[in-house]
Amino acid sequence: MTSMTTTPSGGPAARTVLSVNLNKVALVRNTRHLGIPSVTRAATLCLQAGANGITVHPRPDERHIRGDDVRDLAVLLQAWPEREFNIEGNPFQNLMDCVHDLLERKLPVHQVTFVPDSEDQFTSDHGWNFPADAERLRPLIAQAHAWGLRVSLFMDADLTAMAAAKAVGADRVELYTEPYATAWGTPQQDAQLARFAQAAQVALAVGLGVNAGHDLNRDNLSAFLQAVPGVAEVSIGHALIADALELGYSATVQDYLRCITQGH
Template sequence: MTKLSVNINKLATLRNSRGGNMPNLLKSAADIESFGAQGITVHPRPDERHIRYKDARELKEVVTTEYNIEGNPIPNFVDLVLAVKPTQVTLVPDAEDAITSNAGWDTIKHKDFLIDVIQTFKENGIRTSIFVDPSFKMVEGAAETGTDRIELYTESFAHDFAQGMKSEGIKPFVEAAKRANEIGLGINAGHDLNLQNIRFFKENIPGLLEVSIGHALICESIYLGLENVVNMYLHRLK
């Protein structure tokens, strides 16, 4: 079964919009795990507009499944990850002012930088993953950095799926996944995956280990309830 890691950034956005501590992020993470999720993901950004660095540290004491911290490996982020020591760190090349992640790494251009950062994390016992577009060249470049896994950036698939172009949209992801399997990279995926497209994606991607889903899952939960939605995803990922 592909594991579900729930990104709780949007819960932090809701909390921050009003001040105070509602919803309680730590309790929310514990509840999501109790509903069956196999991981919790956070993506702190430098301006702390949703997840704060303090949240990332405090969640370490709460999360009992897999803990995944995403972000651009600027010095403050690297220091945070080394202090927290999550199960996994996912490296994302987002600009400081990005609304959300919008591209994978150029693993060839940034190869030396990624090698250094990944080596630091792996020396500290932290599994590494690199956010990449579904490209043979970028997947092969990722392998040369020493990363354990890649996370396929799935926005284009989700867009094509919504337009009725399932076969066209999934094809580059299938090919990228096959290549990753051939060269020994684990495969994660995330971005704009939702209850409508997750089953099709999972059924077509060989060796898919984990998906990280936040925005869609929280939006769907407004209508259907958080516990119900978590279990709907788990059912589709079996």
């Protein structure tokens, strides 16, 4: 199904795809030494239910996703060639080595999402800062391109930064959506939606693809996609895994796909 939004060239935009972030599955598993719940089993069930891809964010302390998980998921995704593997992280920490290891093993990676989090950061809570981060990001983006990968930069909904993200070589931006999620159901909701819609419009106009993620859920996702044009991908983890504890992976993924359809 295609959406009613358009690309910068005026053609129809493809339907938003769902990438499931499995960090929280690994977090629960790591509280014991039994190997359950299984990250690869969770990925398999999500893919079977229609998820378009898998996202992980391996941090240096391996508090949730570990290096072995990244490799095991890449091996799994060889059997799903039409689905994508998105690896998030700080390219100045362990991300580039993690990705290079997969490529050396000839395992699939499709997108890297550069996130400016510190090693001990609780969760990602801000985007890159331009122009301050531009020159140090440029060679790493070029390296990822040399590996044949799409590069997305985790960004605040800052209209003034989109052209700079494009100039430094990014293919996409992932809009950090927690401010919208926090405003959901409050008088600030419409203003936040307008802010994100404007940021997406500017990103599309300069030739960037638009991803989105952080605290999107079954309540707020459809409204976001209805208001924000051209969203290529949403990456959802915490809320989706929390829902799966009650509904199961299959029913949860299918309901998020329903929300995406409703958003178009």
